[in-house]
Amino acid sequence: MTGWMGTILRINLSNGAVTKEPLNAKDAALFLGARGLGVKIFTDEVDAKVEPLSPENKLIFAPGPFTGTSAPSAGRYHVVAKSPLTHTIGGANSGGVFGAALKYAGYDAVIIEGKAEKAVYLWIKDDQVEIRDASHLWGKWVPDTTDAVRAETDDDASVACIGPAGEKLALMASIQNEMHRSAGRGGLGAVMGSKKLKAIAVKGSKPVRVADVKALEAAIWSARAKVAANPVAQGLHKHGTEILVNILNEIGSLPTRNWNDAHFPTADKVGGESLTKEVLARRKGCFACVISCGRVSQIKDPEFAGIGEGPEYEAGWAYGPDCGVDNIFAVTKANHLCNELGLDSISTPATIACVIDMATSGVLPREDWDGLDIRWNNPELIVELTKRIGLRQGLGDKAALGSYRFAEMYGHPEFAMTAKKQEMPAYDARGIQGIGLQYATCNRGGCHVKGYTIAVEVLGNGLRLDPRETKGKPAIVKAFQDMTAAVDASGGCIFGTFGMVADDYAAMLSALTGIHYSPEDYVRAGERVWNLEREFNLNAGFTAKDDTLPERLFKHPIQTGPSKGLVSHVPEMLPEYYSVRGWNEQGVPTPEKLHELELA
Amino acid sequence: MTVKYFGDIRPLAGGLKQEEWRHPEPEVGVLLGALGKRHKPLEKRLWEGSQLSSTIIILVNGRSIDFLNGLQTPLAPDDIVDVFPVEAGG
Amino acid sequence: MEIASAPRDWSPARALASRLHPKKVMAKVLMIHPEKCTGCQNCMLACSLHHEGQFRMAASRIHVYTWEREGASVPMMCQQCDTAACMKVCPTHALHRNPGESLVDYEKSKCIGCHMCTIACPFGNIVYDAYSLSVLKCDQCGGDPSCAKACPTHAIEWVDDSISTRSRKKAYASKFVEAFQEA
Numbered sequence: 001m002t003g004w005m006g007t008i009l010r011i012n013l014s015n016g017a018v019t020k021e022p023l024n025a026k027d028a029a030l031f032l033g034a035r036g037l038g039v040k041i042f043t044d045e046v047d048a049k050v051e052p053l054s055p056e057n058k059l060i061f062a063p064g065p066f067t068g069t070s071a072p073s074a075g076r077y078h079v080v081a082k083s084p085l086t087h088t089i090g091g092a093n094s095g096g097v098f099g100a101a102l103k104y105a106g107y108d109a110v111i112i113e114g115k116a117e118k119a120v121y122l123w124i125k126d127d128q129v130e131i132r133d134a135s136h137l138w139g140k141w142v143p144d145t146t147d148a149v150r151a152e153t154d155d156d157a158s159v160a161c162i163g164p165a166g167e168k169l170a171l172m173a174s175i176q177n178e179m180h181r182s183a184g185r186g187g188l189g190a191v192m193g194s195k196k197l198k199a200i201a202v203k204g205s206k207p208v209r210v211a212d213v214k215a216l217e218a219a220i221w222s223a224r225a226k227v228a229a230n231p232v233a234q235g236l237h238k239h240g241t242e243i244l245v246n247i248l249n250e251i252g253s254l255p256t257r258n259w260n261d262a263h264f265p266t267a268d269k270v271g272g273e274s275l276t277k278e279v280l281a282r283r284k285g286c287f288a289c290v291i292s293c294g295r296v297s298q299i300k301d302p303e304f305a306g307i308g309e310g311p312e313y314e315a316g317w318a319y320g321p322d323c324g325v326d327n328i329f330a331v332t333k334a335n336h337l338c339n340e341l342g343l344d345s346i347s348t349p350a351t352i353a354c355v356i357d358m359a360t361s362g363v364l365p366r367e368d369w370d371g372l373d374i375r376w377n378n379p380e381l382i383v384e385l386t387k388r389i390g391l392r393q394g395l396g397d398k399a400a401l402g403s404y405r406f407a408e409m410y411g412h413p414e415f416a417m418t419a420k421k422q423e424m425p426a427y428d429a430r431g432i433q434g435i436g437l438q439y440a441t442c443n444r445g446g447c448h449v450k451g452y453t454i455a456v457e458v459l460g461n462g463l464r465l466d467p468r469e470t471k472g473k474p475a476i477v478k479a480f481q482d483m484t485a486a487v488d489a490s491g492g493c494i495f496g497t498f499g500m501v502a503d504d505y506a507a508m509l510s511a512l513t514g515i516h517y518s519p520e521d522y523v524r525a526g527e528r529v530w531n532l533e534r535e536f537n538l539n540a541g542f543t544a545k546d547d548t549l550p551e552r553l554f555k556h557p558i559q560t561g562p563s564k565g566l567v568s569h570v571p572e573m574l575p576e577y578y579s580v581r582g583w584n585e586q587g588v589p590t591p592e593k594l595h596e597l598e599l600a
Numbered sequence: 601m602t603v604k605y606f607g608d609i610r611p612l613a614g615g616l617k618q619e620e621w622r623h624p625e626p627e628v629g630v631l632l633g634a635l636g637k638r639h640k641p642l643e644k645r646l647w648e649g650s651q652l653s654s655t656i657i658i659l660v661n662g663r664s665i666d667f668l669n670g671l672q673t674p675l676a677p678d679d680i681v682d683v684f685p686v687e688a689g690g
Numbered sequence: 691m692e693i694a695s696a697p698r699d700w701s702p703a704r705a706l707a708s709r710l711h712p713k714k715v716m717a718k719v720l721m722i723h724p725e726k727c728t729g730c731q732n733c734m735l736a737c738s739l740h741h742e743g744q745f746r747m748a749a750s751r752i753h754v755y756t757w758e759r760e761g762a763s764v765p766m767m768c769q770q771c772d773t774a775a776c777m778k779v780c781p782t783h784a785l786h787r788n789p790g791e792s793l794v795d796y797e798k799s800k801c802i803g804c805h806m807c808t809i810a811c812p813f814g815n816i817v818y819d820a821y822s823l824s825v826l827k828c829d830q831c832g833g834d835p836s837c838a839k840a841c842p843t844h845a846i847e848w849v850d851d852s853i854s855t856r857s858r859k860k861a862y863a864s865k866f867v868e869a870f871q872e873a
Contacts (some may be wrong), residue, residue, distance in 0.1 A: 069745050070735035070840065097731075104747060143759060179758045205821070207746035213739065228842075231655040231686045239607060246606045250682045251662045268617065273607060282761055283843070285730035290842040292728035296761030307761065460657050460686050466667045562662020 002211040003065035003513035004028050008041075009107045009129065011122065013195055014055060014114030018129045023108045029515055030598060034064035034099075035091050036489030036529045037109055038080030042089065043532055045111075048539035052084035052187075053169060053194040055115035061102065061160070061200070062110070064491020067287075068103035068208040069216075071508045072224050073496040075100050075287030078488060082540070083186035084194075085171045085347070085402050086420045086445040089536045092174070092188050093449075093488055094160075095286030096181035101158035104204030112195060121161075121199040123153045126206060134198040138167060141340045142176045145199055153201040161199035162189045163342030168392040169193050170400035172347035172423075176339060180294075180309035181286065184344040186422065186444055187402075211514030219507040227290055227499030232461050236293040236495060237283065241313035243272030244426075245320070247458060251467065252561030253431030255424075256321045257376055258350075258357035259417045259552055262428040263561025264321035270328050275316070279332050284309060291495055297336075301329040304383065308336035310345070314448070317426035318349035323356060324376030334382045341390025347402060350423035352385050354403035354415050355395070363412045370395035417550055419446035420542070429553050429570070431563035432457050432467040437477045437577060440547045440570045443533035451481040452494060461498060470569045474577035486526030528597045531589050535599070544587040547574060601625075601677060603635065607685045612641040621681075628658060629671030631681060646683075657684040717792035719851040720828070720835055722765055726845035729756040729763030736840035740831055748819055751828040752837050752846075765846055767837070768815040768828035770794050776807035776816050776827075784825075792851070793830050801825055 001023070008021045031040045038060040050056045059081045066074035077099030083090025102110065105124050119134040132152075137145055142163040149159045158177060166173035166189030173189030174182045183189075210216050227233045235243055248254040249267035256264045268274065275295065284294030298307040311319065311332055319331040338345040358364040359374040370388070372381060372395065388396025399406055403416040403423055417424050422445030429436025438451035448454065453476055457467040465476065483502065487494055490509060502519035509517045517525075553568040578585060582593035594600035604618040613619075613635075625631035632652070636643030646653055658665045659682040665673045675681070734750035742749045752767040774794045777785045784800035785807055787793070807816050807825060816827040828835075830848075838848040 070732060070739060100731075146758065178756075205746070205748055207738075207742070207744040207749070209744045210739075213743045217739070224842075235607065235685060243607055247657070247682075247684050250604070250606075250659055250684070251664075271606075273610065282725070283728050284761060284763075285728035285842075287731055288735060289728070289730045290732065292730060292843065294728065307759070309761065460654075460664070460666070464664070464666045466664075468667075562659075 001025075002209040003069075003509070004033065004108050005103055005106045005206065005208070006108070007106050008109045008111065009124070010111045010113065011129065011131070012113045013116040013120065013131070013197060016131055018131070028065075028108070030525065031529060032065060032486070032489035032509075032525050033108055034062050034067070034076065034078040034489050034491050035080065035093065035485065036525060038062040038078050038091065039089060039529055039532055039536075041109060041111065042080045043536050046082065048536050049541070050082055052082045052087065052191060055113075055195065057082050057191055057194070059112040059188065059191050059195065059197075060109055061112075062108065063099035063102045064489060065509060065513055067491035068100040069210070069512060070220055070288055071492070071512070072220060072227055072288065072290040072500070073286075074490065074492040075289065076488075076491050076493050077102060079175055079183040079188050081188050081191045083188065083422075083444065084169075084190050085187040086422045087540060088420055088444055088542065089533045089540075090186035090188055090444055091488075091533075092183035092185050094175070094177055094181050094183040095289070095493060096158070096178035097287050098158045098160050098177035098181075098202065099491060100287045101202040101204055103208050104206055105202050106204060106206045110200070112192075112197060115194065116196040119196050119198050121149060121197070121201065123157075124200065124202045125154070126204055137198050139164060142342050143179050143340055146179050149199045149201045154203050157201040157203045159199055159201050161342070162192050162197075163340065163390065165342045165390045165392075165400070166190055166193035167198070168400070170343065170389060170392060171402045171405070172344040172351065172400070174338070174342050174344045176342050180339045182339065182345065185346065185447060187344070189342050210512055212511045215511035216508060219504065219511055223500050223504040223508065224290055226504065227496065230461075230499035232455070232459060232498040233291050233495065236498070237291050239272040239276055240280075240293050240295045241272070242270075242275045242311065242316045244313045245271035245316060246273070248317075248427060249321070250562070251431065251458065252558060252563035253428035253467065254317065254321050255417070255426060255428045257324045258322060258353040258415070259428070259550075260357065260556075261560055262431055262558040262563055264324075264326075266326040267321055269326040270316055270320035270331055274328050275311070275332075278328050281307065286493065289493065293495060297332050299329045299332050304329040304333035304379075306333055306336050308339055310339070311335035312345070314425045315345035315349065318346055318353065319382050322350060322353040322426075323382050325379055325382055326377070327379040330379030330383055334386045337383065337386045337390065341387070343386070343390050346425050347423045348386055348389055349382065350417065351389070351399050351403040351406065352382060354407055354417065355385070355399055356381075358407060358410065358412065358415050361415070363410055363415070368395065414551055417552070419549055420546055422446040424549075427454055427458070428558065428563070429549055429568040430558050430566045433470045433569055433573070434465070434467070434473040434477055436549060436553065436568045436570045437473055437573050438481070440549050440574070441477070441577060442481075443530065443537055449494065450484050450488075451477055452484065453477055453480050455480075455498070468566065470573050474573050475580050477577065478580050481530055482523050482526040484526065485529040486522050489525055489529055490522075524597065528599060531593065531597055531599060534589060538588060544574070544578075547587060601631075601675060601679045601681060603631070604680065604682045606682065609642065609645065609683050609685055612645050613639045624677050625675055627671065627675055628660065628665055628673045628681070631675060632658070632671070635683075655686045657686060658682065659684065717851045718830075718833075718848055719770070719792065720767060720830070720838060721847045721849050723845045723847070724762070724764040726843045727754065727763040727765055728843055728845070729754055730842065732840040732842060733765055733837035733846055736836035740836040742822075746821070748821060749826070751826050765837075766813065766815060768794065769813065770828070770830075775810040775812060779806040779810040781806070794827070796825060796827060796829065798824055
């Protein structure tokens with residue numbers, strides 16, 4: 001086999017069984033790998049009504065066919081499980097080196113089943129797989145865990161692990177690899193914690209083979225030239241993702257103070273330009289990346305001193321304008337803490353913003369404030385509350401359940417800015433209609449990255465669409481969702497799509513695997529994955545009623561700034577979205593659509 | 601009117617984040633021409649021949665000129681004009 | 691900071707240079723700029739693909755080391771030392787230098803696999819690879835190094851070994867200019 005390694009590793013933590021199975025070639029061809037293969041295996045093996053933190057949930061780590069090759073910016077892996085935060089199918093994507101390490105060790109997927117009696121970690125070195133005691137590691141933060149595991153296994157091993165947050169089942173706990181890279185959304189770190197799995201160390205020496213080296217090289221160089229010429233990709237390299245703060249603010253769609261508004265006058269202080277000037281130390285890149293959007297950030301301000309990676313735009317937004325904070329040092333420090341504790345850097349600060357909103361609106365009783373000074377624009381608060389959430393201490397214990405359950409506990413779920421109970425990211429759906437539809441229909445809940453219409457609604461990458469328009473947006477949202485799913489399934493980073501198009505990915509995949517993929521085949525693989533995820537969610541009990549946004553976005557217009565007065569029109573776009581998707585009026589994939597996608 | 605600069609545009613405008621433009625210009629194209637004369641490095645960045653560079657976004661009061669009237673978008677004395685390079689987030 | 695695009699072809703320039711100065715060919719070196727390294731490992735992937743037609747990290751003659759806490763990465767490959775320790779200890783001259791070249795060359799047919807070179811190299815830039823039953827060290831890809839072409843940030847450059855390309859020296863010299871202006 002070329003591209004794929006041909007083996008799936010299955011580890012049962014309840015009985016210690018380690019088995020290796022051949023990769024199903026038909027599944028690989030149809031679902032590619034990573035998100036696609038992970039979702040296929042998961043939906044085949046796990047009941048949709050499974051309790052996410054029970055031993056019956058499974059945790060699948062899967063790299064893609066591109067992972068471990070020099071396909072540009074395509075060295076990623078995906079984690080799949082049922083999300084304890086949303087109860088939808090959960091999938092989180094991460095870069096770093098871990099995905100490539102899994103390929104070199106010889107695996108297209110690692111399936112973790114059951115639950116260990118006591119804390120364990122896995123050491124995977126090529127064919128050799130050990131389940132080792134991790135009781136001495138339990139409680140360690142992510143950096144110390146990574147160092148300790150390497151010291152006991154191999155200095156060059158790639159380590160994916162959870163921090164205290166995952167151990168304590170915080171519903172926005174992440175899985176971190178290479179310390180700073182994050183499979184963040186959906187609380188999959190809590191699934192790992194519920195299995196008492198502290199870390200996975202991987203090292204491999206096997207080759208990823210290529211069907212047609214000459215064709216692959218030609219396709220890669222052609223693709224690289226496109227990425228090198230793309231201004232968005234180049235901007236990402238120079239300034240990282242934080243550059244977006246200012247443009248979102250200038251169009252008046254930067255959600256501010258828990259979406260009470262969408263314009264933040266001092267946004268520039270936490271924008272990419274300020275990041276570059278005040279805290280940027282070096283640029284960093286994931287495996288095989290040609291963009292290197294990663295920021296190594298170092299804070300010299302003694303109050304918030306430290307070094308780490310980030311903040312990315314969503315984290316910078318959530319700790320910044322969403323909490324009313326404009327202190328770049330505090331924002332950067334809080335983001336570092338998320339990586340160190342193993343927390344999703346969108347859901348955590350967005351939950352903090354909800355807490356602040358509830359406190360300042362009088363619905364969070366003072367005796368529950370845990371001695372904290374809860375108000376907007378408090379830089380110390382965002383750092384301290386992050387710590388308490390990661391360690392589930394004091395107010396952090398309840399907040400660790402995420403903003404929806406927290407707000408619901410106090411009888412006010414309307415304060416939670418979530419879609420399917422996952423905190424929405426940094427683009428105001430009242431000012432930008434397409435991204436609102438993406439939030440409402442995304443299979444893993446409030447998420448931007450699985451259908452990043454911002455590229456054409458705000459960034460002007462190629463096509464320029466009016467963010468305020470609803471016309472034509474359903475088809476655009478579907479196109480982004482399908483293409484992203486294909487890129488995810490092949491192991492790519494979506495930033496590669498600033499430059500590369502389906503033709504490029506299809507050419508590389510064909511040369512690598514020896515299977516001919518047309519650009520349409522490639523995108524259809526993505527559509528296939530999307531529909532399979534949708535089916536799972538429907539079986540889990542979701543309906544069209546759940547394809548929606550918080551009331552605030554329909555009833556409470558933006559208050560100030562250039563987008564003043566706007567609201568979201570998602571409900572008007574849904575019927576057309578179901579129609580272009582080939583679903584019925586209840587948002588259920590029709591038999592014809594499933595047949596077309598070879599799902600039935 | 602106020603002109604604001606962002607990202608890589610700032611160094612091209614002599615490092616300015618923003619400036620007050622006291623010369624009322626009738627429309628965007630004319631304003632950009634005048635800005636280019638004031639800041640030479642900016643002039644090269646703004647234009648691809650006689651067209652506005654495809655790697656530039658111009659906002660007038662928060663709206664992209666792509667959805668107003670392009671370079672012919674009229675300007676009022678208290679307008680805010682933003683000059684953005686095409687870049688990204690995530 | 692530019693991102694490299696199409697591969698550069700240095701061979702015509704070299705060929706011309708060697709014709710003009712037959713006795714003194716301008717040596718080329720792989721210059722490393724660790725401060726530009728992002729840890730992406732594209733160099734390793736390119737090296738492996740070039741030498742073996744597949745992606746195998748241990749086949750790479752170049753290695754990138756990353757320190758996660760400090761956020762720093764450094765690529766390391768054979769520096770083709772003028773007085774190469776590996777050449778000195780090689781009992782069969784499998785490691786040798788051809789006249790007029792900067793490259794420390796490896797003739798596999800002469801190699802007895804004694805591993806002495808791997809012990810002698812103070813940098814660890816030469817290793818023995820069990821998979822290919824061979825000593826591995828940078829061979830400059832026959833004059834067109836794949837790693838330099840692949841590096842997106844120019845952290846590795848294939849340049850003439852002359853003082854003008856020692857850009858770091860000039861960059862530091864410019865700090866004096868700043869200091870003079872402040873005085």
